[in-house]
Amino acid sequence: MKHLEKAAEQLAGHLAGGGLRLTRPRRAVLEAVMALDRHFEPAEIEKRAAAAGVHRASVYRILPVLEAAGIVRRVRDHPGRWHYEHVVGHQHHDHLVCERCGGVTEFASPAIESEQARQCRLHGFTETSHHFVIRGVCRQCRAGAAGRKEKTRGRR
Amino acid sequence: MKHLEKAAEQLAGHLAGGGLRLTRPRRAVLEAVMALDRHFEPAEIEKRAAAAGVHRASVYRILPVLEAAGIVRRVRDHPGRWHYEHVVGHQHHDHLVCERCGGVTEFASPAIESEQARQCRLHGFTETSHHFVIRGVCRQCRAGAAGRKEKTRGRR
């Protein structure tokens, strides 16, 4: 993944332009993030970063930095719930979230984009961002009829 | 809300058919749930139930009962994250949320609905619900540079 280098550069640029510093923890979190798939939760990064000796609290302080640097984006799942997704190398898209396995599929639809622009015009609304999530059951889960086992939740 | 009675009946029926009991706490949680809007989080119910003398732990044990009774549905937002929604299907509408005044405008768009159905077909996805929110600035706020109200962030 050459995305990492690109992101690192982007981070460095962002930091430089604000008197901010490129530290080891920041680099570690960046790497953990880039090593993951497009979507992830802070907890996942927290785990990986911890292995690199980065403290939990730092991870939560660094993620917003990456966001400000335009490397990841914080996406709202539902009021109060968030997850992150990569921005570098990805264009805008919306999400299909499976209620069974939790899998996230992305899709892009110019038709929706334009219709949404039309709606905004219609209501004299100036859009700054939008969030579109379709919940349901993905192909795999529906196929595996009996429903696959839930991934272990919370407990341990 | 006559929905409540209907739900209560449904609950009673479900319980009766399984040697389960209709207790005061269960009734209280049912009422708290029905008093809320379509989507809600356990925390919300927890608060209301507490006011009725129902313990936190009980709420988390009762919600799954309501789910089994077909009164609410537990929906997965993302791995490890859940929220509930009323199963009494209500017509869905989408929203335009103003970032300045917080106003919410509803809109319905057949074009989006159909495009979204097409996307689902395309990905072998079976939709159960969707959530579409466009954030931005409404006509009024853009006209008069009205006072904005900062969203409280972070702290709790």
Place this chain on the structure above:
DNA sequence: ATCCTTATTGCGACAAGGTCGCAGCAAGGA
């Protein structure tokens, strides 16, 4: 290469969401 300023980190504490085992309580059929 060394010094200095100060952005950033690690730490420990804390708040809220959520789960568990257990003993006592109470729904509701006998």
Place this chain on the structure above:
DNA sequence: TCCTTGCTGCGACCTTGTCGCAATAAGGAT
């Protein structure tokens, strides 16, 4: 009313996320 046993309240504990503070270390200046 009695009795079985499904439920509940309680309190301990785990997880996610945030905060204040003192120590640390980037990285420009020297």
